[in-house]
Amino acid sequence: MTQPLRFESADADGRGLEEVMEKVSHGDKNAFTILYDAVASTVFGIAVKVLRDPSQSEEVAQEVMIDLWRQAARYRPEQGSVRTWVATIAHRRAVDRVRSAQASANREQATAVRDQMRPFDEVAEEVETRLDSEQVRRCMRGLTELQREAVTLAYYRGLTYREVAATLRAPLATVKTRMRDGLIRLRDCMGVTT
Template identity: 75%
Template sequence: MNQPLPFGPGRTGRASHAGRSDLAEVMDKVAHGDKQAFSSLYDALAPMVFGIVVRVVRDRSQSEEVTQEVMIDLWRQAARYRPDQGSVAAWAATIAHRRAVDRVRSAQASADREQAQAARAHQTAFDEVSEQVETRLESEQVRRCMRGLTELQRQAVTLAYYRGLTYREVAEALRTPLPTIKTRMRDGLIRLRDCMGVTT
């Protein structure tokens, strides 16, 4: 039997405290929708529930929220209570501990997700910056090494590797015999390799 909570969070009810020996009878009345009985149940169990929860959650504000959730569970699930399976207090303590553990796990999972997202964002940004820096450094090194080539070598390498021309097209563009272009290209690439520290 699911009942709406008879009063909002924070209200402790006006009923007198019920003794533990009376809680089974009180719970039976709660199961039948007795709001006054629930006020008594709340007064009797809420302090104990809060004590259990706060030892697990270790945050007063969240513990108060979890305590309210537990009391709502007791109100809505009152019909499920079985006296032969334990006392009302023990049943409430079990629910309280389970709710507290769930809250901690939920909070930890949320924190883990945020940390993972932050780590991914940081790594992505780092990779992008590293790639840009590396590309820029390499391009500057290439330009510096290119300045060490002869004019013909520099022109031939530029046409072949930056514009995608074949050796024959390079020879035609520079009006230079093909064998000469091949020789200058080979020598130019060797000088570039040595200048940039590339190993083969």
């Protein structure tokens, strides 16, 4: 039977934790308990310092401890002490949580701004369209018969000048002149400025 590890035997600089980490990397649950007891308060303290929210800090601390269990084999003593490695993981995890929360807040704010934008008012658009249509009809009544027919055929039925002339049995030049004069009268009647 193996002797239980005792954290108390570790040196003040944490060299004993290196041995503990080695055992954790091989799946030793007792070694993980020792590691947990040695670093949990440090992990929580770092999380609180970054997040400033105890409940979120608890969640982050739990995530870090799970990471330590899963990633114990990645620890390299030549790159730093166990405490430094743990502190780095804790800090990164806490910063990731802050960034995630900020991104979520930004998305919510963008959604709120989008939702508060003035929606398209179909009723107002319909009223405006009807008023415009009524004004056009009124102005069209002020045209001569030939002007009204030429404009109607060209703009409402999509005929060319030649097709309008053929439909009205009028010379092409006459149709062009009447349409030009009719459009000028419509523009003036509608109050359109150029």
